[in-house]
Amino acid sequence: MGSTVVSTTGSGPTPRTGDRAGKYLTFQLGREEFGIRVLAVREIMGIQDITAVPQTPAYVKGVINLRGKVIPVVDLRLKFGLPQAEYTQRTCIIVVQVNGESGPMLMGVVVDGVSEVLNLAAADIEDTPNFGHGVTTPYLLGMAKVKGKVKILLDIGQVLTTQELKGMEAILQ
16 A cells, blocks of 8 residues: 655645654644644643734734734634634634744644643544545645544645745744
8 A cells, every 4th residue: 555645836745654654733624633643742721812914815823922022823724724713611622733944833723622642643634535636735634534524634734835834924023
């Protein structure tokens, strides 16, 4: 069972199947379950006051103060084109580290709720299906099959494009 390596613009090849094994933090957006590598996660916090920043895309909720450091917060529901939902007791912000132009930067992502940490073997992960011509999915690492359910594995560093990260860094200057 060979793995296909698809080149995406500006990010090099996607990880081979063996490279995707490891620990993932799983969370919900609507009825879907997603996973991101635990290594990218810095902390998980309850929803808090987010300071809106004018003239940013709708999915950029604003910024928060994380122990004296101002970090941007993105609502993943809106980023993925899902309908906006009321924040609940389960809504939380996952603080992740992504690589911006000027090096690593912290960013918060709002999710509906955190589920668990899963240790996934390479055999649990399938390549992302081909969605047809013109549909690129560089932010998808693959699909994990766990207890009969599919969890979508995200490359959180690719969820925001380089252009968007530049915009985030500019907000923080």
